[in-house]
Amino acid sequence: DIQMTQSPSSLSASVGDRVTITCRASQGISTWLAWYQQKPEKAPKSLIYAASSLQSGVPSRFSGSGSGTDFTLTISSLQPEDFATYYCQQYNSYPITFGQGTRLEIK
Amino acid sequence: QVQLVQSGAEVKKPGASVKVSCKASGYSFTGYVMHWVRQAPGQRLEWMGWINAGNGNTKYSQNFQGRVTITMDTSASTAYMELSSLRSEDTAVYYCARGVRGRADTTFYFDYWGQGTLVTVSS
Numbered sequence: 001d002i003q004m005t006q007s008p009s010s011l012s013a014s015v016g017d018r019v020t021i022t023c024r025a026s027q028g029i030s031t032w033l034a035w036y037q038q039k040p041e042k043a044p045k046s047l048i049y050a051a052s053s054l055q056s057g058v059p060s061r062f063s064g065s066g067s068g069t070d071f072t073l074t075i076s077s078l079q080p081e082d083f084a085t086y087y088c089q090q091y092n093s094y095p096i097t098f099g100q101g102t103r104l105e106i107k
Numbered sequence: 108q109v110q111l112v113q114s115g116a117e118v119k120k121p122g123a124s125v126k127v128s129c130k131a132s133g134y135s136f137t138g139y140v141m142h143w144v145r146q147a148p149g150q151r152l153e154w155m156g157w158i159n160a161g162n163g164n165t166k167y168s169q170n171f172q173g174r175v176t177i178t179m180d181t182s183a184s185t186a187y188m189e190l191s192s193l194r195s196e197d198t199a200v201y202y203c204a205r206g207v208r209g210r211a212d213t214t215f216y217f218d219y220w221g222q223g224t225l226v227t228v229s230s
Binding site: 052091097 | 142149152154155166168169170204205207209210214215216217218219220221222223
């Protein structure tokens with residue numbers, strides 16, 4: 001199985017900050033990587049697919065990059081509604097696997 | 108708009124089975140693959156399997172060792188996930204999610220999710 005490891009596990013930031021979350025795959029996955037946002041007691045929401053493609057309706061302050069084993073999700077200017085937990089997911093091979101999540105909290 | 112609406116919370120005893128439904132609307136049900144993903148308290152998301160709503164083919168995670176069965180009723184645009192031989196570690200929120208094809212059209216990411224169904228396993 002491909003292991004997905006995110007860093008940091010938690011992060012405190014302020015409104016307006018630029019934030020970067022990292023996801024590392026245990027083996028190369030090309031650009032078959034997605035990012036999701038999850039708020040408490042809610043279902044995940046798709047943000048990014050194919051490592052860098054923005055899902056329809058997602059604000060442009062979200063961006064993704066990377067290929068192979070190392071990926072990043074960047075929020076250019078944090079908004080109050082962005083405080084949530086973020087997960088990466090690989091879909092290069094089965095079983096489909098997710099990172100452990102990065103909890104983004106208000107400083 | 109695309110909506111996936113799941114059935115309500117369940118409480119089951121160890122050893123029992125649970126069946127969760129996911130009713131789709133706002134798109135052609137048979138044109139997509141429906142996945143099931145679960146999330147135990149404080150844990151990461153865990154992929155369970157999928158059903159191709161166009162032809163009924165299924166694929167399951169080996170992590171569930173034959174305990175999971177995914178079915179569908181195309182006339183009702185509804186997918187079902189049944190998990191058997193429940194144990195306390197199966198206590199989780201179970202999500203259905205619509206799959207979008209990725210590598211070689213055989214893998215998927217998820218663009219729409221159901222609201223989740225809490226399954227509690229307790230004696």
